[in-house]
Amino acid sequence: MKTLITARFDPQYINELNNYATELRFDGYGVNGIKMETGRLIAALDGVELLICECERITKEVLEAADSLKIILCCQSEASSVVDVEAATQKKIPVIFAGGENAAAAAEYIIGLILCVSRNIVRSDRMLRSEYGVFDGSFLGGDTGSSFVPWDGPLMAGKTFGMIGFGAVGLQVARLTHALGMELLIYDPYVKQPSIQHLNAELVNLDTVMSESDFISIDCPKKRGVKGLISRDKIGLMKNDAYFVNTSCAWVLDYDALYEALSEKRIAGAGLDVFPLEYTLRKNKFLSLGNAVLTPRLASATRDIVSHHTRIVLEQLNLMLHGKMPNFICNPQVLKN
Template sequence: MGKIKKACIIGDAMIPGKDFRPAFDRYLAKYVEDVKTGDWESDWQKLQFRRLEVEKQGPEIEIVPEMLGSEDREAELVMGLFVPVSSKLMEALPDLRIAGVCRAGLENVNLEEANRRGILVFNVQGRNAEAVSDFAVGLMLSESRNIARAHLAIKQGEWRKTFSNSDMVPQLKEKTIGIVGFGYIGQLVARKLSGFNTEILAFDPYVNPEIAGELGVKLVSLEDLFRQSDFVTVHARLTDENRGMIGSKEFALMKPESYFINTGRAGLVDYDALYSVLKEKKIAGAALDVFPTEPLPEKDKFVELDNITLTTHIAGTTKEALTSSPGLLMEDIQKLLEGRKPRFIVNPQILENSEFKQWLTGIQS
C-alpha cells in the first residue's frame, strides 16, 4: 500500500489544529508519511471577521496561511474548517490531491479552481444540522412569546407584561410554518415541528418531492410560502444565484401577525427591506442569528427595534457539532482510500480524472 506523502491540518480558533489530531490518528495516520498541524487564525474575534468576509467575497481575498512554507509543497492532503482553500493555496501546494473542510458550506473553497486542477473536495454535510434546527425552533418561540425580552426586563428591574405583539401572541399549534431551503436542516426543522401539530410548507427547487411527501410537507413557490406562512424560517445554502432572494417583494407578502427567522446566511436576505417592515410593524417580529457584518455594530439600526430577537451567530455551535466534525471528515476520506464509498465528496467527477485515478490507485494498492 502506498502512502500520502504529506498532510497539512490547518485549524483555527473554533477547531484548533491540535483538536483535529485525535481523528487524524484514528482514521488517517497509517495512510500518511508526514503531517503538519497548525492554525490559520487562532484569535477568536479575528476569525469571526475573516471567515465572514470570506463567505461574502470568496477565498481569493485571503493570502496563503502563514503556517505553510516551501517545505510543504509536497503536501497531497489539506484539511481544516474555515481555512481559505484558494487558488493561491493550491499554487503553494502543487501536489495537492484532496482538500477537506469540516463544514457544509463551501464559501471558503474555490471549487472551480479545484476542478480545474483535479483536486477532490470533501465537506461535512449535516455536522451542525441538529444544532441549527434546534435553534431555529427555539427562536420561533423566543421571539413570538417574548422570552428574551421578558428575561432582559427582569434583569433590568422591570416586571414587563406588555410587548409589541401583545394583542396577537401566538401558540405554534395549527400555525403554518414556511421553510425556505428543504435540505437536511430544513427537514429536521419539519420533523421537530411535527409535534406542535403545524402545517408545513417548503420552498426548494432542488429537493426530491418524495422526501417532502414522506414528511407531510407541501412544496410551494417562494411567493406562496411568504403569503401563507405564520412563521418563515430560512435554511437555504447561499449561492451566486440566490443571493438576496428575500427582499421587499417577499416581505410585502407576509401577514401582519407573521414572524421571520434566519439562522441560515445573511446574504440570502435584503436586511434593509427587513428593517423597514419591522420598523413599520408590517410583520409581528423577526429573529436573526446571522448578519451582513459581524460582530453587529454597537449602534446598528436593528438594536433599536423592540420586535426582534438577536443572537451572536451561535445556532450551529454546540459541543457535539464541533467535536464530531473532524472525525466525520477523516472517516470519509479513509473510506475513499480503502476503496469504499464516501458520503461527502463535492466534485465526484474528479474520481474519473486520469491523474487523480493514477494517484489514488497508488495509495490503494
C-alpha cells in the same frame, strides 16, 4: 500519507486518522485560532499529501505551489468558502467537505429564536432585570391578570411553518416541526415532492410560503442564494401575526423592508442571526426594535461541532480510499476520471 491539519480536530479520531497518515502535523487556525498566511501555508504544505483545513484560504496560488497535495478535507459545510475548488479540480485534487456538520445545531437554533421572539422570552427577561421590572401575581397565575397580556404569544403546535430553501438544515427543521405538530410548506425549485413525502410537507411557490405561513425560515445555501429573493413585495405578503427567522444568507433578504415591516408592526416579529455588512453593531437599526431578537451568527456554534466535522470528513475519506464515491465532494469528476 504526510498530513497537515490546520482545522480544529477532535483528538478522539487521531487513531482512525493514523490508519491513513504516516506523519501528522498540526498548525494554523486549529492550533492557535490564527489563520496561516499564504507564504507560511505554502511552506507548511511542502511534501504534504493530505490537507485537513477549516479556515485557511486554499487559493489557486497555494494549490499551484503544493506539488505533493493529493486530497483536501475541508471541515466546513461548504468548502468553496475557503477552497478554490476550480483550481483544485484542475490539479485533480478531490475536495471533500463536512456536509451537514451544523444542520442539527442550526435547526435547534431556529426553533429557539422563534420561541425567544414569539413568546417574549428575551423581552420579559430584560424587563425583569431592568429598573422597571415587576414580578407580581400575574406572572404566577394570580388574579391581577392584566400585565400578563403583553407577554403572551402563539403556540407553535398546529401552526404552519414555511421553509424557503430546503437543504440539510431544512431537513432537521422539518423533523422538529413535525414533532411539534406543525404543518410544513416548502419553497425550493431544486426539491421534488416525492423526496419530502415522508415529512408530511407540501411543495409550494414562494408567494404561498410568504402568505400562508405563521413562521418562516430561510435555508438557502450560498451557492443557491438569490440576492433579494425575499423582497419588499414578498415581505408584504406576510400575515400580520407572522414571524420571520434568518440564520442563513443575509443577501437573500431585503433588510430595510423587513425593518419597516417590524417597526410598523405589519408583522409580529423576527429572529436574525445574520446581517448585511453595512449593518455594523453601531449602525444596526434593528437594535431599537422590541419585536426582534438579534444574535451574532451563532446558529452553528455548539461545543459538538468539532467532533461532528472531524467524524464526517474522516467518514468521507474512508469511502474514497475504499474506492467509493464520497457523499460530500465538491468535484466528483476528478474521481470519475
